Amino acid sequence: MAKTLFDKIWDKHVVQKIEEGPSVLYIDKHFIHEVTSPQAFNGIEKRGLKVFRPQQVVATADHNVPTLNQHLPIKDELSRLQVEQLIENCKKHNIELYGLGHPFQGIVHVIGPELGITQPGMTIVCGDSHTSTHGAFGAIAFGIGTSEVEMVFASQCVLQTKPKLMRINIEGELPNSVVSKDIILYIISKITSSGATGYFVEYAGAAIRSLSMEARMTICNMSIEMGARGGMIAPDDTTFAYIKGRQFAPGEKQWEQKLNEWKQLYSDVDSVFDIEININASEIEPMITYGTNPGLGIAINGLIPVTDTIPDEGERKNIIKALQYMGLESGKPLLGMPVQHVFIGSCTNSRIEDLRLVAALVKGRQKNKNVQVMIVPGSQQVAKQVHAEGLDKIFIEAGFEIRQAGCSACLGMNEDKIPAGEYCISTSNRNFEGRQGAGARTLLASPLTAAAAAITGVVTDIRELI
Amino acid sequence: MTPLKKINSRFVPLPMENVDTDQIIPARFLKATTRDGFGKNLFRDWRYENNDDTKPKKDFVLNKSDYSGEVLIAGKNFGCGSSREHAAWALQDYGFKAVVSSFFADIFKNNALNNGVLPVKVSDDFLVKLFALGNEATISIDIDKQTITIDATGAQEIFDINVYKKTCLLNGYDDIDYLINNRQAIEAFERIP
Ligand code: SF4
Numbered sequence: 001m002a003k004t005l006f007d008k009i010w011d012k013h014v015v016q017k018i019e020e021g022p023s024v025l026y027i028d029k030h031f032i033h034e035v036t037s038p039q040a041f042n043g044i045e046k047r048g049l050k051v052f053r054p055q056q057v058v059a060t061a062d063h064n065v066p067t068l069n070q071h072l073p074i075k076d077e078l079s080r081l082q083v084e085q086l087i088e089n090c091k092k093h094n095i096e097l098y099g100l101g102h103p104f105q106g107i108v109h110v111i112g113p114e115l116g117i118t119q120p121g122m123t124i125v126c127g128d129s130h131t132s133t134h135g136a137f138g139a140i141a142f143g144i145g146t147s148e149v150e151m152v153f154a155s156q157c158v159l160q161t162k163p164k165l166m167r168i169n170i171e172g173e174l175p176n177s178v179v180s181k182d183i184i185l186y187i188i189s190k191i192t193s194s195g196a197t198g199y200f201v202e203y204a205g206a207a208i209r210s211l212s213m214e215a216r217m218t219i220c221n222m223s224i225e226m227g228a229r230g231g232m233i234a235p236d237d238t239t240f241a242y243i244k245g246r247q248f249a250p251g252e253k254q255w256e257q258k259l260n261e262w263k264q265l266y267s268d269v270d271s272v273f274d275i276e277i278n279i280n281a282s283e284i285e286p287m288i289t290y291g292t293n294p295g296l297g298i299a300i301n302g303l304i305p306v307t308d309t310i311p312d313e314g315e316r317k318n319i320i321k322a323l324q325y326m327g328l329e330s331g332k333p334l335l336g337m338p339v340q341h342v343f344i345g346s347c348t349n350s351r352i353e354d355l356r357l358v359a360a361l362v363k364g365r366q367k368n369k370n371v372q373v374m375i376v377p378g379s380q381q382v383a384k385q386v387h388a389e390g391l392d393k394i395f396i397e398a399g400f401e402i403r404q405a406g407c408s409a410c411l412g413m414n415e416d417k418i419p420a421g422e423y424c425i426s427t428s429n430r431n432f433e434g435r436q437g438a439g440a441r442t443l444l445a446s447p448l449t450a451a452a453a454a455i456t457g458v459v460t461d462i463r464e465l466i
Numbered sequence: 467m468t469p470l471k472k473i474n475s476r477f478v479p480l481p482m483e484n485v486d487t488d489q490i491i492p493a494r495f496l497k498a499t500t501r502d503g504f505g506k507n508l509f510r511d512w513r514y515e516n517n518d519d520t521k522p523k524k525d526f527v528l529n530k531s532d533y534s535g536e537v538l539i540a541g542k543n544f545g546c547g548s549s550r551e552h553a554a555w556a557l558q559d560y561g562f563k564a565v566v567s568s569f570f571a572d573i574f575k576n577n578a579l580n581n582g583v584l585p586v587k588v589s590d591d592f593l594v595k596l597f598a599l600g601n602e603a604t605i606s607i608d609i610d611k612q613t614i615t616i617d618a619t620g621a622q623e624i625f626d627i628n629v630y631k632k633t634c635l636l637n638g639y640d641d642i643d644y645l646i647n648n649r650q651a652i653e654a655f656e657r658i659p
Binding site (some may be wrong): 035036050085317442 | 482483484487489492493494497498499500511517541542543545546548549550551552554562569570571572573576577581599616628629630631633640641642644645646649650651652655656
């Protein structure tokens with residue numbers, strides 16, 4: 001029988017199916033970080049248990065870490081305690097930790113792929129919704145809550161109900177200056193922030209095939225922003241070439257065998273999805289959000305919707321409330337609007353390719369004096385590469401500030417925050433109220449659009465800058 | 467987990483859509499290493515002026531003395547965004563036993579159930595009826611029968627919950643016990659090449 005990519009991986013990992021209930025799903029890799037793991041460790045300890053398969057767990061500290069002076073003790077006491085607790089828990093339970101000071105430290109969804117830990121055909125979980133990122137390699141990867149982290153600690157399994165399947169086909173060629181972040185912001189703006197709830201999404205089509213692994217990760221990363229359980233892309237030569245030679249990738253001896261397995265991972269021609277959506281890549285423009293959920297996005301040269309004409313009452317109220325929070329007006333353009341901050345980072349867009357893109361645009365240019373620009377590499381390895389390629393010089397000459405690896409201003413949890421009422425063009429994934437700090441106003445966009453605003457100080461159509 | 471069988475209570479209305487977990491519990495309150503005490507920061511930024519808990523915002527429903535109860539009723543797509551289980555802990559710690567909405571985000575739904583907070587999905591029409599009720603109205607939720615009823619009018623709807631989860635809630639079982647008891651099967655599975 002024809003099988004989808006999802007089914008092929010799912011079926012191989014079901015230990016048992018509970019009658020009229022969920023399945024016991026075996027997990028190959030479990031990533032953990034300091035914020036959503038402490039209560040799970042407490043939980044298994046209360047039951048007198050050890051972590052069942054510590055070799056399959058990888059830990060890092062990312063959400064709560066400062067991005068300046070990482071060699072010094074963390075100033076914020078609660079953050080420090082949380083990070084210390086992770087160190088202690090990992091030691092006690094024999095878990096590999098890439099903590100502060102380790103050359104592999106970084107945002108959990110950046111380090112998994114770059115170390116070659118993330119591989120096709122795996123089941124991967126983490127107490128973090130953007131675990132969907134790893135699906136770019138043709139894995140079933142999804143975010144879980146802390147109780148489920150505890151379940152994986154205790155049994156290397158979670159109880160999951162099989163989701164419905166959606167395929168989004170993106171055919172055609174992307175216009176110039178349109179990048180993968182624009183694709184995903186475009187999709188979410190079309191199907192809304194809840195449009196894929198209950199589904200697992202496979203992205204397919206020529207436009208997806210043409211993307212690099214890093215660009216694919218950006219797309220899968222934001223699957224959760226349309227409510228999807230996760231997103232995935234069938235592995236291909238691009239995937240295999242990316243993995244080969246990485247730290248924890250299969251070695252020469254196993255490579256051929258692995259490759260043969262991985263090459264079976266695609267949706268069979270006749271396989272059936274619950275929903276299919278077709279998108280023409282040539283219609284996508286550089287995107288930006290104006291509201292307080294990632295679905296409220298428009299083409300950079302578009303207009304904010306006129307609220308009076310929105311037929312659905314709930315949606316109208318939502319957008320009115322969002323515009324109030326954002327201090328924006330219905331029916332107006334965003335182009336030309338001044339911004340005070342530019343944040344280039346997060347698990348969506350902090351990989352070396354993102355930073356190369358930014359560097360190519362800003363080379364020889366200066367940032368606008370009214371904007372503060374922060375570049376935060378996703379990992380120590382990315383930071384090292386930035387340095388090796390001399391991108392740091394370009395950034396410094398442009399007046400950008402380069403920080404050390406971590407989640408940084410993606411979420412208002414560590415020291416990096418956007419002040420209340422100020423605007424930030426951000427390459428991260430969430431524009432929720434207060435996400436980047438209480439009262440902060442976030443406009444989500446691609447690294448290119450963010451870099452363009454850094455130079456001009458206003459919301460800018462990148463196509464006018466090159 | 468304590469078994470949960472029936473709820474009969476007044477309710478707190480929150481007629482907003484897309485309430486994300488960053489609103490339910492903002493990131494800066496996620497630094498704790500225990501599960502307790504999150505209720506005081508539930509909806510923190512909607513609840514207080516300038517992050518100052520001595521200055522409650524009068525028009526926010528949790529600060530209105532005429533609304534209370536064990537049930538939160540919210541607009542569609544409740545619990546979207548981050549996977550933080552702290553959102554479920556905050557609702558539970560505040561005293562909510564059920565959240566009623568016409569649509570829930572996936573991860574939130576699991577997190578709530580894993581903490582004995584029942585997500586009750588109703589139709590858009592029923593949700594409108596609920597929001598139209600006065601603050602004295604009470605509603606009844608029967609988990610075994612899978613019904614939600616407006617006591618005054620008898621208006622009722624049946625909600626979905628899978629048999630396994632229902633058994634867990636009614637008996638106070640949790641998934642971890644189930645998995646630990648199945649370790650043998652899991653080990654056998656691991657030996658399959
Ligand atoms: S970068 Fe942002 S979205 Fe990604 S894991 Fe960190 S906090 Fe979450």
